[in-house]
Amino acid sequence: MFSLFMVAFIAATIWPMASEAYVSYLITDTPSLFVEIWVVASIANTLGSITMYELAKFSTKWLEKKKLRIGHRWVKLQASLQRYGAPILAFAWLPIIGDILPLVAGALNFQRIKVYCWLLLGKAVRYGVVIWGTLSVLQAIQSNN
Incomplete structure (x- = not known):
């Protein structure tokens, strides 16, 4: 479970990783x-996003460099986050844009408890769907044999 925790945690930072593939592998194995x-992956991935949120709140120099690298996408994300608020963080699992959402939320000083709750909800639902899909495929394969 430690390896799952690390993969899910790192996947939520700016280091791209497909934690869903590892979760599916573990489900097929056990x-x-x-x-x-589901619990370990959801919590670890949420903690990774929370780390990005907290970095943005307390690392203004690093954040300024990130803003320059992503350019116009930063402006769009900032506008979306201000329009939709913390609930948009439930989509922090999306590829590419998902890694940036907690950063923008941190830069905009969104309320911590709301950020944490929406991140956890989104991550838990995503991993729930991945696990349900994997178990469904396994059941279909076993019923055909």
Whole structure:
């Protein structure tokens, strides 16, 4: 479970990783541990996003460099986050844009408790869907044999 924690945590930072593939692998290997896998992956991935949020709140120099690298996307994200508020962080699992959402939320000083809750909800639902899909495929394969 430690390796799952690390993969899910790192995948939520700016280091691209496909934690869903690892979760699916673990589910196929030990389907009986699906609840534990879901909890560990959800919490670790949420903590990775929270780390990015906190970095943005307290690392203005680093954030300024990030803003310059992503250019016009920063302006669009900032406008979207201000329009939709913390609930948009439920989509922080999306590829590319998802890594930036917690950064923008941190830069805009969104309320911590709302950020944490929406991040956890989005991550838990995403991993729940991945696990459900993997278990469904496994069940279909087993019923055909």
